[in-house]
Amino acid sequence: xxxxxxxxxxxxxxxxxxxxxxxxxxxxGMSILxxxxxxxxxxxxxxxxRASCRMGICGSCAMYINGLPRLACETQxxxxxxxxxxxxxxxxxxxxxxxxxxxxxxxxxxxxxxPWIIPYELExxxxxxxxxxxxxxxxxxxxxxxxxxxCGLCLAACPTMxxxxxxxxxxxxxxxxxxxSDTRDGGDAERIAVVDTLHGLWRCHMAGACxxxxxxxxxxxxxxxxxxREAVFGKKKERARLVxxxxxxxxxxxxxxxxxxxxxxxxxxR
Amino acid sequence: MRRYxxxxxxxxxxxxxNYGLERYLYFLHRISGLGLIFxxxxxxxxxxxxxYGGAAWEQTMSLLSGPAxxxxxxxxxxxxxxxxxxxxxxxxxxxxxCIGTPGRQEYPYxxxxxxxxxxxxxxMIIIAVLLLISGVDFFIL
Ligand code: SF4
Ligand code: FES
Numbered sequence: 001x002x003x004x005x006x007x008x009x010x011x012x013x014x015x016x017x018x019x020x021x022x023x024x025x026x027x028x029g030m031s032i033l034x035x036x037x038x039x040x041x042x043x044x045x046x047x048x049x050r051a052s053c054r055m056g057i058c059g060s061c062a063m064y065i066n067g068l069p070r071l072a073c074e075t076q077x078x079x080x081x082x083x084x085x086x087x088x089x090x091x092x093x094x095x096x097x098x099x100x101x102x103x104x105x106x107x108x109x110x111x112x113x114x115p116w117i118i119p120y121e122l123e124x125x126x127x128x129x130x131x132x133x134x135x136x137x138x139x140x141x142x143x144x145x146x147x148x149x150x151c152g153l154c155l156a157a158c159p160t161m162x163x164x165x166x167x168x169x170x171x172x173x174x175x176x177x178x179x180x181s182d183t184r185d186g187g188d189a190e191r192i193a194v195v196d197t198l199h200g201l202w203r204c205h206m207a208g209a210c211x212x213x214x215x216x217x218x219x220x221x222x223x224x225x226x227x228x229r230e231a232v233f234g235k236k237k238e239r240a241r242l243v244x245x246x247x248x249x250x251x252x253x254x255x256x257x258x259x260x261x262x263x264x265x266x267x268x269x270r
Numbered sequence: 271m272r273r274y275x276x277x278x279x280x281x282x283x284x285x286x287x288n289y290g291l292e293r294y295l296y297f298l299h300r301i302s303g304l305g306l307i308f309x310x311x312x313x314x315x316x317x318x319x320x321x322y323g324g325a326a327w328e329q330t331m332s333l334l335s336g337p338a339x340x341x342x343x344x345x346x347x348x349x350x351x352x353x354x355x356x357x358x359x360x361x362x363x364x365x366x367x368c369i370g371t372p373g374r375q376e377y378p379y380x381x382x383x384x385x386x387x388x389x390x391x392x393x394m395i396i397i398a399v400l401l402l403i404s405g406v407d408f409f410i411l
Contacts, residue, residue: 011272067288091286094273102273144372157289159296162282181372206363207296208383209289217375222382229366 002026002077004035006047007088009095017095019086020044026077032087033061033072036099048098056215059151063099064088069156071215090156106152109168113176113194118187120239126255130242132184138238145178145223147216154210154220166199170210170220173201177223180230183240196231204228292383292390299356302349309346344408351400359386359393 001023009017022043024035033051040047051061054073061072065087066080077085093101119125154170155161161169176191195201204224211221278286283297319330363369368389369382 009274011274017274064287069287089276091276091278091282093276095276096271096273101276140373142372144375147375157286157293159283159286159293162278162286163280165277204364205296205299206360206383206386207289207293208381208386209286209293211381211383212289212293214379214381217377217379217381219372219375219379219381222369222372225364225369225382226366226372228364232365 001083002035003084004039005084005086006039006099007086008047008098009089010046010097024077028078030077031073032063032065032070032075032077032085035077035085036072036087048100050100057149059149062090062151062153062156064090064156069153069213071151071153074215090152092156092158092161093152101152103150103152106150106155106169106171109172110150110175112168113172113179113191114187115172115175115179117179117182117185118190119184120186121242124242131245132240133243134183134240138183138240142178142181145174145181145218145220148175148178148218149216151215153213153215154218157209157213159207159209160203160205164199164203167203168195168200170204170224173204173227174218174220174223177227180227183238186239188237192231195227201228201231290383290387292387295356295390299353299360302353305346305349306353309349340408344405347404347408348401351404352397355393355397355400359389362389 004022004024005019006022007017008014008020022039024038024043026035030038031054033054036047036049036051040049049061049063049072051073052058053060056071056074059071062069063072064070065072065075066082066085069090072087087099089095089099089101093103093105096102124130148171150171152171154174158167158170160167173195176195179185180188180191201224204221206221206225208221211219214220283300286293316330316334320327363382363386368386370380370385
């Protein structure tokens with residue numbers, strides 16, 4: 001049996017969060033997420049939390065568990081080596097209900113650094129005639145950072161984030177570096193304009209908490225320091241070669257229009 | 271719908287969980303930096319007593335010679351030593367040295383903070399030695 005101390009907050013009833021304790025028969029192999037499902041199914045259906053994949057891929061189940069931000073589905077209950085397990089919502093976000101926080105600042109900041117490939121030849125994007133070649137060594141320059149789940153743990157760990165609302169944050173900064181390091185990309189200048197600012201790169205002072213908590217080994221701290229180095233010393237960007245595909249390409253005469261988006265993008269909202 | 275703001279604030283600099291020492295050095299670095307700035311302002315204020323003539327100067331100086339002041343001076347010195355040495359460590363890591371290079375990650379992950387930890391330990395030892403030497407110089411010799 002383990003005692004789960006869980007932070008509760010219902011915006012319709014409570015003025016501030018409080019703790020509630022549940023007893024869960026923990027067995028070897030149960031993740032914290034399994035325990036939360038146990039509580040929700042058998043003890044208290046009003047408990048809210050967010051989860052989807054249960055296998056460390058979607059990044060939905062980020063919470064603050066026994067003193068560290070972690071993914072609930074990737075944290076084995078027995079690995080905490082204690083009978084009292086405290087689960088709270090992620091710090092540095094707004095709580096919507098119980099363990100559910102509003103991650104929209106994370107997504108908004110991610111979007112701000114233009115996390116997509118901005119090619120040198122726009123025409124080549126719309127009507128590709130050739131193939132980009134990238135060596136394994138070139139791939140490894142950014143691959144590590146491409147594993148980001150957007151789980152938001154790193155922003156919960158960051159001490160700068162604790163006081164600076166406007167700080168772009170480790171997740172988005174790491175993604176700026178990921179795309180800047182991609183040889184297919186020519187968008188450095190656009191991203192530097194976003195990150196080389198007052199609330200950008202230079203607000204990081206290498207506390208390293210983001211790197212410690214990242215469940216995917218993305219290591220945002222590494223990306224940020226390397227980007228600072230580039231900002232100070234400059235960098236020579238390698239460019240991916242475009243080669244003729246072996247079997248030739250016949251560009252489609254008329255590329256059909258993309259379908260209407262099913263979800264409306266909330267422009268202007270945060 | 272009402273939301274509850276869970277931003278940690280300055281509390282989040284001081285303690286936010288079971289992190290490595292580096293996250294706490296971040297806080298010490300800020301505090302020691304602020305302390306040094308505060309001292310600088312105080313220093314300018316105090317030494318400007320000289321404008322009001324020799325007597326005023328003598329009076330302020332006698333005010334500043336108690337044992338408490340000596341301790342204060344030592345704390346100031348300790349702050350300066352820490353801020354300088356830790357600052358050097360930060361400059362080294364922030365310029366991308368001693369933190370490793372990007373590559374494929376295998377579990378268990380070894381992060382950049384872990385890679386610079388040896389540097390951090392060396393710097394902390396240097397700080398401790400300097401504090402000891404200056405302590406002996408201040409209070410014993
Ligand atoms: S960098 Fe790591 S901790 Fe931060 S959002 Fe991405 S996967 Fe999560
Ligand atoms: S439920 Fe998807 S990462 Fe945990």
